[in-house]
């Protein structure tokens with residue numbers, strides 16, 4: 001019996017790709033909802049909710065999931081840090097996989113970035129560059145935000161160390177700053193590069209997504225995995241066994 005999925009954001013780019021690969025992943029979209037539809041009317045018969053919509057929808061999705069005891073796979077990005085903190089505590093009350101990026105390759109990039117930041121140390125200036133299609137509404141991407149968190153954590157820095165782009169007379173680069181640059185254009189599905197630059201050498205770790213199906217397959221893999229898990233907030237590293 002295919003996994004019965006309620007898909008929120010069904011008319012969007014990701015929603016459409018998830019629907020197109022669901023069959024090959026032993027899943028079926030029994031309800032595909034979008035802005036203006038009533039989530040509460042269709043939630044009771046699904047096995048799992050997959051949400052790739054907009055940040056404003058997340059709180060309601062989590063509230064209804066808790067009320068109806070349904071697990072959630074959450075792919076939406078673009079929340080503020082304060083929103084994220086509030087939503088994390090809501091998500092932890094149900095079984096929830098929340099990932100800024102569901103691709104296997106990017107999750108490997110997370111692991112490699114942590115390793116590189118630890119080995120290379122503070123003498124290597126860290127910068128993150130991402131590029132996405134012209135329609136993307138938030139910046140930097142959820143994936144870039146996660147890469148930055150990994151670097152900050154590894155170097156015991158806080159978000160005040162982040163430099164979002166540079167302009168004007170910025171002065172010399174401070175050794176503790178971590179730069180982040182968001183490029184937008186065309187139909188780029190998602191590129192991320194982490195640069196560690198010292199005097200004399202530079203290490204660059206790059207991932208390039210060329211097909212949204214990688215995120216869709218990852219989200220569907222997470223949907224199968226979350227069934228039967230105890231309440232808690234999980235990420236793709238848990239699903240892939242990378243922890």
Ligand code: NAD
Pocket residue numbers: 008009010011012013014015033034035036052053054055056057074075076077078099100101102103215
């Ligand atoms: P999109 O703009 O193409 O689609 C979003 C869809 O959600 C639209 O159809 C819109 O009408 C709908 N929507 C908006 N508000 C809603 C609401 N309150 N309830 C229900 N539906 C609502 O965007 P997209 O490229 O499909 O991306 C959607 C989200 O997923 C974004 O936050 C994006 O950054 C994120 N994303 C995450 C990953 C990942 O791997 N985690 C990958 C790609 C995109």
